Amino acid sequence: MKTSAIDIMTTRFHTLTPETPVSDAVRLFKQASREEGRKIFGMMVVDSEGSLAGLISMYDILLFMRPKHTHIWGMMDDIDIPGIVDAACEKTKSVQVGDLMSSEVLTITPQTHIFMILDIMIKKHVRRLPVVENGQILGIVYLSDLFYNLLDRFAEN
Template identity: 60%
Template sequence: MKTLAKEVMSTDFETLKPDLPLNEAVQAFRRASAKGRKIFGMMVTDEQNRLIGMLSMYDILLFMRPKHIHIWGHMDDIDVEGIMDVACERARAVRVGDIMTTEVITVTPDTHVLRVMDLMIKKHIRRLPVLDRGEIQGIIYISDLFYDLLERLSQ
């Protein structure tokens, strides 16, 4: 029975660098997802491979979304295609470090899975880096917890 973070974490992960252009980061998401698991967020590390942030699908969509969309109404008379083209062009000049989340919640390898689950639910996060004395050991995706729970329920 898996009870600790180190027992449910994924140790096969890729990281991004903060100076990576956003369009290259999107390609990294695609390559990582091609390994069989859909990846919607990646850890960002410095030159010493220390965790300095997370870049998620949400961060990218938030950046791409026009700032004043809430006042546009039904958008029937808006050139959505043109707006998205402008956003994509703007994104080419953006680096991962410009839009990543820097306040990252982490756990240790010995954190109990119930604590991990509690953090994910309360903080509305879908992935948690696992660090041991500042060194990245792995990452826990909310799906890791869910499938572990399914396994327990089917026994």
């Protein structure tokens, strides 16, 4: 049975830099999703030496783009929506990934046991954990990697 991060981690991953404009990051999310054949919901952010600097997710970007006056949404006409969306998209051109990313990132090692990974993901409400050893990113474990590994075990029984 696969029992450690190294057994279930994804070694193919996409990264961004803190200087990447958020508008470019959105395009890269879409491009990576096409390349992977599955939706990409977050990416690791690396510094100039390739070390992990943070994580950015679609949630971080959507939170930034969200209009501030949510109390008036019920009074808005559908005709107002395109202008609001355009304004939100325009905002992403002047903001960098480093401004929105989470810089305090939980990481695991290649030897971290899958039940420890499960415990971290549940307790900390995270869906992805970078696998790092000696400052180098080796891969990433997604909640789906963990789920399907455990699901495969159920199928064997």
